[in-house]
Structures are given as C-alpha cells and as structure tokens.
Amino acid sequence: MQTIKKFPKIDGDLGWYETSPGKDEVFGERLKGVQHADITIIGAGYTGLSLAHRLAELNPDARIALVDALRVGQGTSGRNAGFIIDLPHNLDAGKPDIEHDQMLYRLNTFSISRLREFKERHSIDCNWHHAGKYMAAHETSNLEGLDSFVTTLRNNRFKYEDLSSAELKRRLGTEYYQRAIYTPDNILMNPSSLVRGVAKALPANVRVFEQSPIIACEYGSTHVVRSVGGEIRSRCLIQTTNSFSEEFGQVQNRLAPVFTYASLTEPLSDSDYQACFNGVEPWGLTSAHPAGTTVRLTNDRRIFIRNVLDFEPQLSSNVHGLDAAWQQHRRSFERRFPKLAHMVFQYTWGGMLCMTLNHQSVFMDCGDELYVVGGCNGVGVAKGTYLGYYMADYINQKSSAELDFILAHSQPSWVPPDPLRTIGARIRLKYESRNAGGDI
Ligand SMILES: Cc1cc2nc3c(=O)[nH]c(=O)nc-3n(C[C@H](O)[C@H](O)[C@H](O)COP(=O)(O)OP(=O)(O)OC[C@H]3O[C@@H](n4cnc5c(N)ncnc54)[C@H](O)[C@@H]3O)c2cc1C
16 A cells, blocks of 8 residues: 655645636535546646546546546646747757657647647636747846757747847836747646636546545555545556655656746736836746746736745645745846836745656556656646647557657656755755846
8 A cells, every 4th residue: 555645735825726717616526435437547737637538538438537636726737837838948958859849849739729629619718828938038148048949949940039128128018138039829828727627628427526635545456546535446547646746656766846936916907007018918938047037917917927946845835935935026026027016916826847857757657557647847738738648548559659759758867865856956956046147
C-alpha cells in the first residue's frame, strides 16, 4: 500500500477561480463508499481532463472515474497565467532542432484547436482571446534571450514582430521595456474558467469526484485508490497529479516542483484605464529571462503579475511565502505602472511549475495498466492537453507520429534526492533571480 503524505492546498486567494463566472457550480461529488470503475484518473487538471475526454471518445462504454483533491479549477491548472502558448517556449527549450520545434508547434497548436473546440461547442465563458504574446526585456543584459528566441523563430519561419521601446509604450501602456518580440498566435484566457468548462463538458460515462484527496493506493490486478470514507476500484489507473506524482510511488527522482506566485488587481476604473491604456488592447507578456515577470492586461481590465521562484519540498506555501511574493509583486507592478501605485491587489496566490531537469515530461507505462503523466515544465495548458490526449491513444494502442515523438522525448533526467535536491534548487533559483535584475 502506498500512503500519500503531501496534498494540494489552496495556497492563497485564487484570483482566476474567484473571478470565474461559474465558480459556484458544483459538478463533482465527494468520493464516499465503494465505487467501481473501468478506469480511474487521479488529477483533474488540463492533463487529466484531456485524458478523460479522449478515453471517453475511444471507449464510450467504459466507466471512467476522475478524482481530485480540490474543486476543479482550484489546482495549478486554474492558478496559472492563462497563456496557451503555440510556439516552443523559452521555459520549454529542448534541443535547437527544427524538426523538434516543428513537432512541438504541431502538438501545441493541436491543443489550442482542441481547447477552442470545447470552448465553442460548450460556450465556455473564459475570456478566450487570440491576443498573441510579447516576450520582452527591460535589462540590456537580457536582450540576448530575445536574440536566441528570434533565431528559433527565423529557423522555423514562424511569424514575429521585433518591437522597440516606443512601439511597446503605444501597445502596452508602459515604457518599461526596451524591446520585445511579438508572436501572434498565443491565446490568453481565464485558466480556471476554461478548465472548469472542459470538466463540465465531460460525457456521462465520466464521473467526477471533487474535494476528495486520495490518501492511499493499493496497486494490483485491481487498483484501489482510497479517500477518507471512500474508494474506487478499477483495473486501469492513471495518475496525472503533476507536482504530486512522486507521492504515489511510481516516479522517483525525476521532478523539481518550483513554487511561483501570482497577483491580480481589482478592475481598473475608467479614469485609470484612460490614463494608462487609452487605445491599448488587452495583452500578455512573458520575460526574456526565465526568472523574469509575466504580466497581463486582462479583458476585464485587471493587471496580472507573476514572478518569484522558490523551492518548497512540502509542496505547499504559507502566509510568509505569500507575503514575500506580494511584496515583490508590488515592486514589479509599481515599476511598470507608476501611475497605478494606488491600486490594490485583490488576489495573491501560489502554485507549482512541475519542472524536470532536461525539460522532458513523465509519460510512463508502469505495467499492470498503471500509468503516470506529468512534468509539464511551465507550459502545461498546451502540453498537459496533448500529453493527456496521447496517453489515451497509447492505452488504446493507437499509433501516430505525435505519439512516437512523445514517447521518444519523455525521459526526464535524474534529480538527486533531498536534501541535495532542495539545496541545489534553491541555489540555482537564487542565482537565476539575481541575474534577471529589473526583468523581475
Ligand atoms: C503561477 C503559475 C503560472 C503558470 N502559467 C502558465 C501559463 O501561462 N501557461 C501554461 O501553459 N502553464 C502555466 N503554468 C503551468 C501550468 O499551470 C501547469 O503546467 C498545468 O497546470 C499542469 O496541468 P496538470 O493537469 O498536469 O497538473 P495540475 O494542474 O497540477 O493538476 C493536477 C491535479 O492533481 C490533483 N491532485 C494532486 N494530488 C492529489 C491527491 N492526492 N488526490 C487527488 N488529487 C490530487 C491536484 O489537486 C490537481 O488539481 C503556470 C503555473 C503557475 C503555478
């Protein structure tokens, strides 16, 4: 029996969830009593949901159980910055190899189409916006991050614009950045609304259990997963619990979950909006430095800030971590928008980027119809969506070039055990944060 010791927690005030139009709608029950299913999935984020949808398409008669410790939309899938990135992203930088980049692009755009289809077919109200994305630098020392991005874009003939400070002031409403590369096909949205909408769209043969942390697993010809007062028995079990995967005993020394934090302001007043953003379209920006700040001006006129990288082996944050992040968010916000220094942050929260050292994901067949998918390396809206989809194909023995690519690039490298992992990660993150300078 594998006992789970670390569990997902709420980690602050979850801005996207709280501002999501359907947040009070309950569509999952708590797991109580003995339940029987053909397939159980633990983890209802983008990965688990995509997997559940595809499994249901391929096996319309199967009884599929999908269980999460929190309510759908409260996990990391509902806490992120809301970018669905079409291009090979800096955080996701694998080999500098055109064939590799083209396949990542194909997989990412496949995920965007699939999520768009759910959004349209089920009228998911998630502020979906085909806004593109700016990758920007404030510091001269970080301009080289943009140059290497441009090399990837040119090699692959991806469309982009190279923008100067003056043009950025006009398009972003801030003169903070020296230069940015704009790429047109990134999607921005409220990630909690979208993930909840995708869950609501599940067909009737998928039964959702929310607020039901799995506390133990017994692996065998029938897998049993237990919550307090309930269990599910099934022949097939798939774990899509991301940063919590090692708790379930199948993946060891492969993951480096990095805590990061986000804040969302109250909505801007008409006068503030006119003063700073007159004629500016909502936008999303990531940093040329991997430890830099992500910023958005949202469709509902709020400003979103994400930064701070920390290693928390407990896999949860605390009020002091949240307070330190809030203080950094204030500094980053006021530097970019000095005229808005009077605005308060309505929400500040934390969540984990489930990193691997070589940026490859976990896509694992453990035998006995037991599988693990995880390690989305900070780009999980697109990556989790395609990994979940293709894990369903793998289980159903459906072959494709995409699945072959995923199988060939899912060998995450070894991470030393704690305390070495924690010490190493903290030194590295401190070093990266110092180097990011004013891009934080
Ligand atoms: C602040 C922030 C900003 C980010 N920005 C972006 C972005 O803009 N774009 C992007 O693509 N990615 C972004 N990411 C990363 C992205 O959110 C993740 O890659 C994505 O959520 C991974 O999806 P997933 O389904 O694999 O995992 P998760 O979303 O983590 O889902 C796993 C689920 O498993 C559940 N679980 C864990 N343990 C148990 C248990 N014992 N019992 C039951 N359930 C359990 C959890 O509650 C959770 O809901 C960001 C992350 C953070 C924290």
